[in-house]
Amino acid sequence: MLWLALHSPQWQVYKNCVNLSGAAPGPGPNPSPSPSPNPNPNPSPSPSSGSPTMYPSPNPSPRPSPSPSANPTPSPSVNPNDPIQGWKQCGGAGYSGNTKCINGFQCTSLSLTYSQCMPNSSNKGQVLRFGQCGGVYYTGSTECTPGDHCVPSNPWFSQCLPK
Structure with a gap:
């Protein structure tokens, strides 16, 4: 049995492993002719006050709120000239x-x-292993430490890797 649903722009297909009511291709089981008799002819009443209870309480106690600190911490100011x-x-x-x-x-x-x-770019020291050594707009050193060489990964990034 397959079901279709539209939860997104595409249809979703769901498989059922059981037939749902009214979905069976043939007639379903016959219902019983009358309801079965109550197994307990004298049911006991459940304990109840007789009136419904209100939940949540119609008059809840107010939630305590924290009092503000005497001196709030000032946020750091940004000087536009920094x-x-x-x-x-x-x-x-x-x-x-x-x-x-x-x-x-x-x-x-x-x-x-x-x-x-x-x-x-005046810092022209040697680049350590796995550090950036080149690429578009790169302005640092392009010389790797001994035993490594600069390997391009893409136009914007080259890296010092072992030889």
Whole structure:
């Protein structure tokens, strides 16, 4: 027996391992001619107060709320003249913030709409194993430590790997 349902843009197909009422191809079992007699002719009443109980309570007690601290902690203010942290945006079309990066980083244009604080290119030391050594817009060292060589993974990333 298969059922179709539309829960998403495509139809879903479900398989039934039992026939549902009215779904059988042939006639179903005949119902009994009359209801079966009650097995207990004198049922005992259930313990009850006779009136329904209200749940939840119509008058709940109020939930206690925490009292505010005497001196709220001030949120740190951002000075627009502070230098930009490394790897953050520092320029580009439509950018209106500071363009000066922290020491050790310089604002590097990556496209017309985005410039980023990247490490100074004056750091021309050797790149450690598995470090980045090249790629489009990469400005760091391209020399790997002895025993490694710079292997391109894609146009934007090359990495120092063992020879």
